Each structure stands twice: as structure tokens, then as C-alpha cells.
Amino acid sequence: MKTRRYGIIDRQKRRMLIPFLLPALVLYGAITLYPGISTFYMSVMDWGGVGDPVFIGLDNFTRLVRDPTLIKAAGNTFFYVVVGGFILFPLAITFALATKSLRRGKLYRFLILAPIALSVTTAALLWKFAFNPNFGFVGDVFAALGLEALSSWEWLGEPSTALFIVVLASVWHGIGIWMLFFISAIERVPPELREAAILDGANAFQVFRHITFPLIWEMTRTLIILWIIQASQAFGFIIAMTNGGPLGATEVIGTYLYKQAFVQFEYGYAAAVAIVLSLVVVTLTVISRRIGRRGEGVEY
Amino acid sequence: MNTARARWAVAAGAALALGLTACAPPSTDPTPAPTAGGLSGTLEVVSYHPENTPLYDRLAELAEQFEAQHDGLTVEITFGGGPGMPPIMTRYLAGDAPDVNPTLGGQCPNGELIEGGLTYDLSDALKSDFGDGGTWEDAIHPAVRSQLDSWVDDSVCMAPESVTVIQFFYNKKIFAEHGLSVPETIDDLIETAAALKSAGQTPFAVTGTFAFYMQLYWDYLMLRHVGAEAYTHAIGGAQVTREPIPGERPLLADLPGVRDAARDLERLVSDGNILDGFRSTDFTAAQMSFFQGDAAMILMGSWLVSEMADAIPEDFEVGTFAFPVATGGAGDQATTIGGVQGLSVAADAKNPEAAIEWLKFIGQADVQATYASEFGAISGYKAAPAPEGFEAVVDMLADGEMQMMYFGLLGQSAEIQAAIHEPLTQLFFGQIGADEMVTQMSQRLDAANG
Amino acid sequence: MCGSTTTRRPAPTRVMSRLVLHLALAAYCLGSVGAFMWYLMTSLKTNTEFFSESPWALPADPQWGNYLDAWNSGIGGFFFNSLYVTVLSVTIGLFISLMASYALARIPFRGSQALLILFVVGMMLPAFGALIPLYLLLRDIGLLGTLNGLVVVYIAVQIPLNVFLLRGFMVSMPRELEEAAYVDGASPFRTFVSVIIPQSMPMVVSLAVLNTLNIWNEFVLALVLLPRSESYTVPIGLLGLAIQAEYSAQWVQLFAGLILTSIPMLVLFAIAQERIARGLTFGGMKG
Structure with a gap:
């Protein structure tokens, strides 16, 4: 009886299939998927943007494993994703917890969120100026704090520190929204659980470790995947802030891809790089999901 | 004067274009020669600079003068999108380039554009009358003229707007x-x-x-x-x-x-x-x-x-x-x-006659003189005066050699x-x-x- | 400046830890406040002052004209264009994604899984490939250079992420809710509108926030697909000012434009951040 009723409903619902799927499929197919698929086609071609592409098999791919700039860029991308993630997530969670428990929390939240209101490339351009040794204010701040060595350091001019500064600047710019997601997750943790734990004598860290964290873990996993997808394709902020320099220290796959396609007109090669980037994203995503499953995801 | 400098190549926050075979390869048919007679229709001219800037306003003013000289012609100015001009490059590759474009980096457009036959060959036009008793080519400083040739074939890829040294x-x-x-x-x-x-x-x-x-x-x-x-x-x-x-x-x-x-x-x-x-x-x-x-x-x-x-x-x-x-x-x-800040015409320009006339118009002595006095531009044309402080440079252009920027x-x-x-x-x-x-x-x- | 201690009477260790937290947050916030103050002060200087005086020096004679210059570059119009594009593409995009997600999550059919993978693949594809085909497509359907053309494109690029997350959310919805509606005689479409959409709201709000931020800041597609200044969005307007800054040393106007364009977003944050925070989720349904 029950199954039959489902059968009728399902049949009714199936009539909705086409009208429900069609708008998304048409738009997605024409505007996202089709250009994406032609990227695969391009990757086996030698094409400079005009004229007929020439089939060259896997030459673009064998070229990229021998391309020292790309290999360096891949390492930098990994650094950006991993170091950025390790700064972003703990900080965002800390901000979420701290602003929730403190008075004036909303003011803090507003100020942490505020940088997102600045457009990405312009914010990057202005950070470049802030770090300028002659006209920026970062050196002045260190000097005022009495940190002479730091005030004369060329943060963006030294290959050893430039990438780290770019990571910090982009985390500064975007962290607010990640904090908001964690606030909402923490709000959903039933207060009774925390109170019970506190009555049992748990300290704040223990409450977080054993109550809050397991309950927000599921959402954290999704956010980590979002971060990986977003960070591994990052380029706008970096192009505007350092353009990949000094000496390639901040070149990531995204910026390299942009330069190959748009400055060098090496479309075929750029397509191959784009595909490798997609593979990297997929791999990182899968790995992070695996790791995530080992964690203690608790439904609530 | 700061137009089209080599920075385009590494520009901040420009766009990325990954070309695709799926779009029709632009036609490489020989471009029909411009016919004589009155100009009409629309001419699309690219400005390197955004609206409400002095150099954009200069173009707009010139466009008005040009329209006044050619009844029935409308000049449209399009902002190129800054460094690298991603919208313009996309339009080139899509086979829909604007008629007149500034060249970047003080030299002919990217080799691919010339190789693909996407720039109009100006060599015949340069032999045409310039309105001062001589040909267009004669009006240009020799050191500048030599930089107008394409890198990859016999064509002439641009006409000078100004020169930088x-x-x-x-x-x-x-x-x-x-x-x-x-x-x-x-x-x-x-x-x-x-x-x-x-x-x-x-x-x-x-x-x-x-x-x-x-x-x-x-x-x-x-x-x-x-x-x-x-x-x-x-x-x-x-x-x-x-x-x-x-x-x-x-x-x-x-x-x-x-x-x-x-x-x-x-x-x-x-x-x-x-x-x-x-x-x-x-x-x-x-x-x-x-x-x-x-x-x-x-x-x-x-x-x-x-x-x-x-x-x-x-x-x-x-x-x-x-x-x-x-x-x-x-x-x-x-x-x-040094380099030549040039203007090139797209091979599939919708209005090549008007485009060529525009390039000549830009080279006229009075237009160049105003450019020199108001913006300090060094002219590639013999008739234009040198801006203050650059007299020696202009003498050098008249009889010397100029080596292309960045080799x-x-x-x-x-x-x-x-x-x-x-x-x-x-x-x-x-x-x-x-x-x-x-x-x-x-x-x-x-x-x-x- | 951005905090004070609590008035309750907690244990001494808690007072200490709260104090530390306040200090840490205040230090971090000081960074944001300092950055904005820097923008604000610079926006009132002359270009010569900007380069010759200390970054902390007050403007000798506040140059309100910088704001006029920035405004005259058309920022007001760009702002409404951005608003139009963002509101339309986020709402339509979410509605279309909701429909597709419903079909994928709640209607069993052969190929459902394959179709889902097809959608998810789009998330991983770099957007680099799209410009030339998109340009041709929009030109051929007559939408090139129009805000509506950009809306269509923005809707499409948000679909993969939206479908991926919405479908996951809907799969975890209890079947009983939907069933109750059918028992009451509702049509599938009605059920979708009156049951599925309200139930999906937490995820919809989350995605709306993400989509809005992406679209509000997007400028590569906008730059290529909107050739005329009447239809520029805010990021393109700022690009124009940034070009002026780099190539004509007109930095102060850029700072003024930046302040102007960030005000509406800041007001939105101030008003709506708590509501947004309450509505967000990326977890399962039962949260």
C-alpha cells in the first residue's frame, strides 16, 4: 500500500523532471560546461589564439612537468592553500567563539567583517602600498613599536616573506564571512550540552574540544572543501598585489595560467595547465574529505 | 603619453582569456582595399584610458572634430579595459575587433595578431596623399617609420600617434x-x-x-x-x-x-x-x-x-x-x-576607410601640435613641434636611429x-x-x- | 576602543581570559580600523601630500573634491548597475538551482547520479575558458553589452556550487514533510514551493551570501561583456580609478572611490550581520 502510494507520487514528480532540470541544464551547459569541455580539447592543441589549432597530442602535458616555473607555482599554490587554511580556520573559529562570549562582540564582528566591503583587487593594490618601504604605513607601525629590524624589512620584496604576506592580506580581506559561518554553526550547538559539561567541571577548552567542535565538524568539512576550491584557483588578489614576484616567490598556478593565456597567448598550454589545476583541486578535495571522515562527525 | 606602455604585459588585475577552438577562427581573407569617397556609418575607436580622464576627453574632442569634417559619420569611443586590454583582445580573437586600437608596449601588436592576419596592412595607405603635398609616409620621421613594420611579414601594422624615448x-x-x-x-x-x-x-x-x-x-x-x-x-x-x-x-x-x-x-x-x-x-x-x-x-x-x-x-x-x-x-x-605609441586598424574592421582617415587625421600637424603642448607628447611626424625639453630627442628622430624598447x-x-x-x-x-x-x-x- | 569588560562577576581566571581575548580582538580590530582610517585620511589629501607627508599626517586642507571626482567617474550609476545585476542573478540563480536540486535529490530517476556529477564537475573547471565563447554567444543572442546578458552569465556560473550544496541539504530532509503535503492533495510544484523551499532556507541564505560576494566583486566577465560605461558595474568603475592611480598618479581619487563604494556594503553588514549569521548553515538538515 505504502509503496504504491510512493509510486504514484514518484510518477507525478517525474513529470516535473524536465521543467525542473531544464533551466539549470541549459544555462549551465551553454555557459559553464561547454567552454570547460573545450578546455580539454584545447589542451592537446598548439594554438596561439588565431588561425587553426594544430593537434600535438600530449606535448603540452609533457612540457608542463618540465616547466620549472609551473612546478614552483604548484608549490606556492600548495603553500597558499595549506598555510592560508591553517591561519584562516583556527582564527575564524576563535573569532566566532570569542565574539559570541564577549560583550561588544557585535562591534568586533562588524570590524572583522568590514574588509570584505573593499573590492578584491583594489584592496590588494592598497596593501601593496601599505607595505611600500617609502610611502606605506607598515614600516612606521613597526618603528613605532620599536621593532627596527622589522620596520626596515622589505616584506613584499623578499622572496622569503612575500608569499606569507600575500596569504595574510587575503585572509584579512575575507575572514569575516568564514567567521559568520562558524558563528551560525556554534549558535546551533544546544546550550544544555555545554552547560552540562561546565557543571561536570570542564574548562572552556575542554568544552570546545569535546562538545562544540564535534558538532561543528560537519560544516567545517564543507567549508574546508570550499576553501580548497577557492584558494587553489586564487589569482586576482595576487596579480594585483605582487604579480607573482619577487622572483616568482608568489607565482601560483592561477597567476601563471593567467599569464600563459593572456600575456603569452599560449592557449593550448594554458588549457593543459588549467586541467592540471582542476585535477589538483579534485585531489585535494578528495583527500580532505577522506581525512574529514576519520574525524568524529556527529549529527545533531 | 602614458598610453600603452609595456606594463600591459604584467598588468594588475586584468582578465584572462583562454581561447577556444569552438569559436570560428577569424577570417584570414585578404581585406578589401578602402574605396574613395565620403565616409559614413560608425567608426569604433578604442581609448586606453577610462572615461572622465584627460586623454579620454581628448579623444572625444577629436571625435567631434572628425565627425564635423565627415558628415554622416559617427565616431564611438570604447574604453579598452586598461592594462592588456582584455575586452579588446577577446574581441580580436572572437573576430569582432573594434576598428581602431592603440598598440601596446611601444611596438607592433602581439605577433600572433599580425601572424593571424588580424591587423590591417597599412602599406598601401602609407603611400597615399597626406594632404601636405607629399605622401603619408613622407610626413613621418624616418626613425619612426622603420618601427611601423610588422615583425613577421611585409605588412605595416600601425601608424604613429606619438613616440616615447x-x-x-x-x-x-x-x-x-x-x-x-x-x-x-x-x-x-x-x-x-x-x-x-x-x-x-x-x-x-x-x-x-x-x-x-x-x-x-x-x-x-x-x-x-x-x-x-x-x-x-x-x-x-x-x-x-x-x-x-x-x-x-x-x-x-x-x-x-x-x-x-x-x-x-x-x-x-x-x-x-x-x-x-x-x-x-x-x-x-x-x-x-x-x-x-x-x-x-x-x-x-x-x-x-x-x-x-x-x-x-x-x-x-x-x-x-x-x-x-x-x-x-x-x-x-x-x-x-624608444618606442612608437601607435594606432592599428583591425583586419576585419567594419569601417576601414574611416579608420585609415582617422589615423591620418591624428597625424595632422595641428592635432599633433596640441598633443605636444597639452600632454607633452613627442610626435612621430616631421611637421609637429617638439614639446618643451625634448628638442634634442626630436632632432635625433629626424636623422638618428631608434632601437625598439626591450629589444x-x-x-x-x-x-x-x-x-x-x-x-x-x-x-x-x-x-x-x-x-x-x-x-x-x-x-x-x-x-x-x- | 572596540571593547569593554563584562559587568557580570565571574571567577578571576575568567576575568583574565576575557581580558586577554578583548586585548587580542581589539588589536586585530585596530588593524581594520587603522586601514580604514588610512583610506579615509588619504582620500582627503592631495596627491602630492599623499607621497610627501607621513601616512598619519592629517590632510592640510581636506580635499572633498576628491569625492566629487570619484563620483563623477560615474560611481553612482555603477552602483545601481551592480545592485541590479547582483539581486537578479542571485535570486533567479538560487531559484533555478533549487528546482534542479529538488529534481536531483527527491525524484528518483535513471541517470540522476551522473547528472549530479556533471554539475559538480563545473565547480572544478577553471573559469578561464569561458570568455571567447561567451562573448560570441551573447553577441549572437543580442545580449552583449547589456546588464541582462551579464545576469544570465552570472546565474550560470553560480549553478554548480548551489546545486552541489542544495542537493546535499535536500537529501537529508525527512520524507514525511513532503509526504504530508501530498496527502493534503498538493501538486508536486506546490509542494516544492510550500515545503521544500522553506525547509531549505538556511542553506539558501548561506548561498545567497556567498553568491552575492562573488558577483559583487566579479570583474573579469563584466569587463569583457560590458563594453559601454552606461552598464559598468562597481568593480569596473574602480578599475578605471585604479588605472588613473597607477598611470596618472591620482591615488587619492581611488581612495575616495573605494570609500564611497564600500559604504553600502558596510551599512548592510551593520544592519544584517546578525540575521545572516543566524541563517547560515553548511551542515545537515537537522541543524
Whole structure:
């Protein structure tokens, strides 16, 4: 009886299939998927943007494993994703917890969120100026704090520190929204659980470790995947802030891809790089999901 | 004046275009020759600069004048999108380019565009009457005319709008204060720098974030010590000479004079000769440091003064001098490095007749004279007056030689660019010495050229 | 400046830890406040002052004209264009994604899984490939250079992420809710509108926030697909000012434009951040 009723409903619902799927499929197919698929086609071609592409098999791919700039860029991308993630997530969670428990929390939240209101490339351009040794204010701040060595350091001019500064600047710019997601997750943790734990004598860290964290873990996993997808394709902020320099220290796959396609007109090669980037994203995503499953995801 | 500088190649936040076969390859049919007669329809002209800027307004004003001369013609101005002009490049590749486009980097458009037949060949038009009793070609300075030819075939890819030359700018007050005169040889320059430094004044402002501008120093030293042809040949580019260079491509390290050039560079840029913090100083900030008196000299294009007009202190006195000569150097001592800010017509332009007329109109003496007086532009045309302070440059254009900016490196592959730029940057940053730089450049050029 | 201690009477260790937290947050916030103050002060200087004086020096004579210059570059119009594009593409995009997600999550059919993978693949594809085909497509359907053309494109690029997350959310919805509606005689479409959409709201709000930020800042597609200044969005307007800054040393106008364009977003944050925070989720349904 029950199954039959489902059968009728399902049949009714199936009539909705086409009208429900069609708008998304048409738009997605024409505007996202089709250009994406032609990227695969391009990757086996030698094409400079005009004229007929020439089939060259896997030459673009064998070229990229021998391309020292790309290999360096891949390492930098990994650094950006991993170091950025390790700064972003703990900080965002800390901000979420701290602003929730403190008075004036909303003011803090507003100020942490505020940088997102600045457009990405312009914010990057202005950070470049802030770090300028002659006209920026970062050196002045260190000097005022009495940190002479730091005030004369060329943060963006030294290959050893430039990438780290770019990571910090982009985390500064975007962290607010990640904090908001964690606030909402923490709000959903039933207060009774925390109170019970506190009555049992748990300290704040223990409450977080054993109550809050397991309950927000599921959402954290999704956010980590979002971060990986977003960070591994990052380029706008970096192009505007350092353009990949000094000496390639901040070149990531995204910026390299942009330069190959748009400055060098090496479309075929750029397509191959784009595909490798997609593979990297997929791999990182899968790995992070695996790791995530080992964690203690608790439904609530 | 600051239009279309080489920065496009590495521009901040420009777009990315990954071409696709799926779009129809643009037609490579021979373009029909423009027919005589009245102009009509619409002419689309690209402005490098956004609306509400003086250079955009200049174009708009010229468009009105042009429309008044040609009843029935409408001129539309399109903002190119800044560095790299991604919207325009996309339209080229999509086969829908605007009629008239500024060229970038002081040279013909990207080789791919010419190779693909996407720029209109102006060689016939250049033979046409210019309205001053001679042909269009005759009206152009010879040193400028030679830069209008395509890199890859016999076509003419652009007509001049203005010319930029690379030279030293110096702070007259600082020079006077220390009793210094304009250096004539490279040794003089190094001594001048030493004198300034010992008096506590930083000699040079340099941007360390843009390798092409650091390359200007190296290019000049190679030009003076080695010579344009041998250097170009070693880079692997026939683009600049426009014809194959006879003989086998030499190794950079084997060129006579290359080590003198490298050692001079090391002496020029080391020992605190360059402004502190230059590694992370972009071109705007470097230029500003010069105008603030933080550095006494800057090697820069002739656009410098008009570009910075808004931020130059009122009492600043700027002087210029040509890059000094290498005493006994094997290269070219009188040649200047420079570029032509040109206008090209798209091969599939919707209104090629009007486009060509527009290019001629831009070259008219009165238009060029206004450009010179209001924006400090150096004209590529013989009839136009020299802007104040650039008289010597114009004399040089009339009878001298001009060497293409960056020795054509803009049009080369990323590998070849890196082969020059990375060792060069390392020398500027003090990480390697002169000999090591030459060795690395030579090896990497050889590898990149296969 | 951005905090004070609590008025409750907690244990001494808690007072200490709260104090530390306040200090840490205040230090971090000081960074944001300092950055904005810097923007604000610079926006009131002359270009010569900007380069010659200390970054902390007050403007000698506040240059309100910088704001006029920035405004005259058309920022007001750009702002409304951005608003139009963002509101339309986020709402339509979410509605279309909701429909597709419903079909994928709640209607069993052969190929459902394959179709889902097809959608998810789009998330991983770099957007680099799209410009030329998109340009041609929009030109051929007559939408090139129009805000509506950009809306269509923005809707499409948000679909993969939206479908991926919405479908996951809907799969975890209890079947009983939907069933109750059918028992009451509702049509599938009605059920979708009156049951599925309200139940999906937490995820919809999350995605709306993400989509809005992406679209509000997007400029590569906008630059290529909107050739005329009447239809520029805010990022393109700022690009124009940034070009002026780099090539004509007109930095102060850029700072003024930046302040102007950030005000509406800041007001939105101030008003709506708590509501947004309450509505967000990326977890399962039962949260």
C-alpha cells in the first residue's frame, strides 16, 4: 500500500523532471560546461589564439612537468592553500567563539567583517602600498613599536616573506564571512550540552574540544572543501598585489595560467595547465574529505 | 603619453582569456582595399584610458572634430579595459575587433595578431596623399617609420600617434647642490653616483617589481658595449631586425663586450646606489621617490613628466640626459631606445576607410601640435613641434636611429623573458654577481631557444 | 576602543581570559580600523601630500573634491548597475538551482547520479575558458553589452556550487514533510514551493551570501561583456580609478572611490550581520 502510494507520487514528480532540470541544464551547459569541455580539447592543441589549432597530442602535458616555473607555482599554490587554511580556520573559529562570549562582540564582528566591503583587487593594490618601504604605513607601525629590524624589512620584496604576506592580506580581506559561518554553526550547538559539561567541571577548552567542535565538524568539512576550491584557483588578489614576484616567490598556478593565456597567448598550454589545476583541486578535495571522515562527525 | 606602455604585459588585475577552438577562427581573407569617397556609418575607436580622464576627453574632442569634417559619420569611443586590454583582445580573437586600437608596449601588436592576419596592412595607405603635398609616409620621421613594420611579414601594422624615448631624468637642484654636471660616459655616471652617495644622497630610483624596467639598464649597456644586432641575435629574436641575421646564433656569454656591460651594471646598481626598498617598489612609487628628491636620477620613458604632473612638487626642476656612452665600447653609442605609441586598424574592421582617415587625421600637424603642448607628447611626424625639453630627442628622430624598447622581448616566450629577467633581477637584488648573471642568462637563453 | 569588560562577576581566571581575548580582538580590530582610517585620511589629501607627508599626517586642507571626482567617474550609476545585476542573478540563480536540486535529490530517476556529477564537475573547471565563447554567444543572442546578458552569465556560473550544496541539504530532509503535503492533495510544484523551499532556507541564505560576494566583486566577465560605461558595474568603475592611480598618479581619487563604494556594503553588514549569521548553515538538515 505504502509503496504504491510512493509510486504514484514518484510518477507525478517525474513529470516535473524536465521543467525542473531544464533551466539549470541549459544555462549551465551553454555557459559553464561547454567552454570547460573545450578546455580539454584545447589542451592537446598548439594554438596561439588565431588561425587553426594544430593537434600535438600530449606535448603540452609533457612540457608542463618540465616547466620549472609551473612546478614552483604548484608549490606556492600548495603553500597558499595549506598555510592560508591553517591561519584562516583556527582564527575564524576563535573569532566566532570569542565574539559570541564577549560583550561588544557585535562591534568586533562588524570590524572583522568590514574588509570584505573593499573590492578584491583594489584592496590588494592598497596593501601593496601599505607595505611600500617609502610611502606605506607598515614600516612606521613597526618603528613605532620599536621593532627596527622589522620596520626596515622589505616584506613584499623578499622572496622569503612575500608569499606569507600575500596569504595574510587575503585572509584579512575575507575572514569575516568564514567567521559568520562558524558563528551560525556554534549558535546551533544546544546550550544544555555545554552547560552540562561546565557543571561536570570542564574548562572552556575542554568544552570546545569535546562538545562544540564535534558538532561543528560537519560544516567545517564543507567549508574546508570550499576553501580548497577557492584558494587553489586564487589569482586576482595576487596579480594585483605582487604579480607573482619577487622572483616568482608568489607565482601560483592561477597567476601563471593567467599569464600563459593572456600575456603569452599560449592557449593550448594554458588549457593543459588549467586541467592540471582542476585535477589538483579534485585531489585535494578528495583527500580532505577522506581525512574529514576519520574525524568524529556527529549529527545533531 | 602614458598610453600603452609595456606594463600591459604584467598588468594588475586584468582578465584572462583562454581561447577556444569552438569559436570560428577569424577570417584570414585578404581585406578589401578602402574605396574613395565620403565616409559614413560608425567608426569604433578604442581609448586606453577610462572615461572622465584627460586623454579620454581628448579623444572625444577629436571625435567631434572628425565627425564635423565627415558628415554622416559617427565616431564611438570604447574604453579598452586598461592594462592588456582584455575586452579588446577577446574581441580580436572572437573576430569582432573594434576598428581602431592603440598598440601596446611601444611596438607592433602581439605577433600572433599580425601572424593571424588580424591587423590591417597599412602599406598601401602609407603611400597615399597626406594632404601636405607629399605622401603619408613622407610626413613621418624616418626613425619612426622603420618601427611601423610588422615583425613577421611585409605588412605595416600601425601608424604613429606619438613616440616615447628612454632616457635619464635628473633632479637639477640636487646636481647643482653637489656641483655635479651631466655625465657623458658610463664611467662619469658611476662617478656621479659615487659622489652623490658619499654626500648622503641616493643616486637612482628603480622599480624592482617590474623586470622590464630593470631591463632598460641592461639593454642600454648591451647596446653601448655589444651592439644591437649581436645582442638581438643572442636573444634569438629576429623580430627587431625584421630579417634573418646571418650566421649561427651566438651564445650571449661569448659576445665581445658582454662582461663589460655586466660589470658596469653591477657597479651601477650595487653598494646602495639604488633607493632602499626598491625591491617592492612599483613604478609609480619609484617615480614618486624621484620627484620627492629621495633619489637624484631615474631611467624612464619620456612620458614621465606628463604622467606624474598631478604629483610633482611645484618647485621641482627636472633635467634629462641621454644614456651615457661606453668609452671604447663595441656597440652603438648614439642610438636611443624608444618606442612608437601607435594606432592599428583591425583586419576585419567594419569601417576601414574611416579608420585609415582617422589615423591620418591624428597625424595632422595641428592635432599633433596640441598633443605636444597639452600632454607633452613627442610626435612621430616631421611637421609637429617638439614639446618643451625634448628638442634634442626630436632632432635625433629626424636623422638618428631608434632601437625598439626591450629589444623585442615583449613578444618573446615566457622562457626567453625569464632567461633575461631572472638573472638580471638577482643581480639587482644583490644575490649574484656580474659573471654569474652572464653565465645564467647565456645558458637559459640557449635552453629556451632549443 | 572596540571593547569593554563584562559587568557580570565571574571567577578571576575568567576575568583574565576575557581580558586577554578583548586585548587580542581589539588589536586585530585596530588593524581594520587603522586601514580604514588610512583610506579615509588619504582620500582627503592631495596627491602630492599623499607621497610627501607621513601616512598619519592629517590632510592640510581636506580635499572633498576628491569625492566629487570619484563620483563623477560615474560611481553612482555603477552602483545601481551592480545592485541590479547582483539581486537578479542571485535570486533567479538560487531559484533555478533549487528546482534542479529538488529534481536531483527527491525524484528518483535513471541517470540522476551522473547528472549530479556533471554539475559538480563545473565547480572544478577553471573559469578561464569561458570568455571567447561567451562573448560570441551573447553577441549572437543580442545580449552583449547589456546588464541582462551579464545576469544570465552570472546565474550560470553560480549553478554548480548551489546545486552541489542544495542537493546535499535536500537529501537529508525527512520524507514525511513532503509526504504530508501530498496527502493534503498538493501538486508536486506546490509542494516544492510550500515545503521544500522553506525547509531549505538556511542553506539558501548561506548561498545567497556567498553568491552575492562573488558577483559583487566579479570583474573579469563584466569587463569583457560590458563594453559601454552606461552598464559598468562597481568593480569596473574602480578599475578605471585604479588605472588613473597607477598611470596618472591620482591615488587619492581611488581612495575616495573605494570609500564611497564600500559604504553600502558596510551599512548592510551593520544592519544584517546578525540575521545572516543566524541563517547560515553548511551542515545537515537537522541543524
